[in-house]
């Protein structure tokens with residue numbers, strides 16, 4: 001049997017492309033959540049206190065965001081980091097749906113070893129469909145680094161883990177990421193600048209609701225302003241911080257990603273559906289009138305001391 005199966009659908013597609021209502025056959029069984037180790041090795045029982053969600057909307061947001069990031073930065077790995085070695089070993093920690101890793105794999109020889117780590121792999125595609133040199137692992141960034149990965153990687157990448165940092169202190173995360181690296185290996189950490197952000201409007205448009213909505217999301221992540229120094233004081237050297245800002249022409253695309261992130265956060269954490277629904281509707285009216293959340297992006301590049 002071939003590895004790829006085609007499963008027939010019960011939905012009829014009309015000639016004009018519209019589909020008839022999907023009718024669930026009486027004898028159909030509800031798909032079961034995998035138990036124990038699932039399709040991707042996910043440990044379903046793992047404690048998963050993540051503040052956002054893992055459904056199709058959350059996953060689509062990660063995908064859209066990835067391409068917006070890539071276009072803004074113009075790279076996946078910063079040009080300060082040499083990626084030419086044929087036996088390069090790269091880790092993407094808190095990999096989400098693994099899109100950064102899959103994108104990076106393109107154009108790299110199969111001898112490159114790529115490993116994704118996340119507390120949950122529920123957003124990653126099926127293992128048999130991933131490139132053979134991509135390996136996914138369930139791992140909590142605050143737990144011990146598995147022995148086989150200590151000092152293993154040339155490059156460790158992390159992106160968008162603001163909600164994972166506890167007590168405004170990135171040190172425990174930096175310490176664990178450092179353990180993954182070879183001496184002289186590089187860490188690239190990509191984040192949103194939730195303090196240097198602003199709301200831009202066309203003249204005369206109010207954005208009070210958009211402002212309130214975004215203040216609920218952005219937190220007080222002052223560690224980002226100390227991170228370069230904290231890196232240099234905690235086993236890393238030559239740390240650099242690069243800042244990237246998009247223009248007004250891209251503002252609406254990014255704005256909707258942030259409103260959608262807030263929506264996930266509101267559904268998952270705030271649990272005030274009526275109030276949140278009203279705020280979202282008003283904020284989107286302001287967006288339609290010509291207002292957007294502007295969030296600069298921060299990229300740190302640093303090196304593990306020898």
Ligand SMILES: C[S@@+](CC[C@H](N)C(=O)[O-])C[C@H]1O[C@@H](n2cnc3c(N)ncnc32)[C@H](O)[C@@H]1O
Nearest residue numbers: 062094095096118119120139140141159160164
């Ligand atoms: C906003 S997503 C970013 C995903 C990906 N890095 C990207 O840029 O597309 C944050 C990811 O962090 C993961 N995460 C949350 N807590 C974690 C933890 N303690 N250890 C490892 N990963 C964690 C979540 O499961 C989620 O996939």
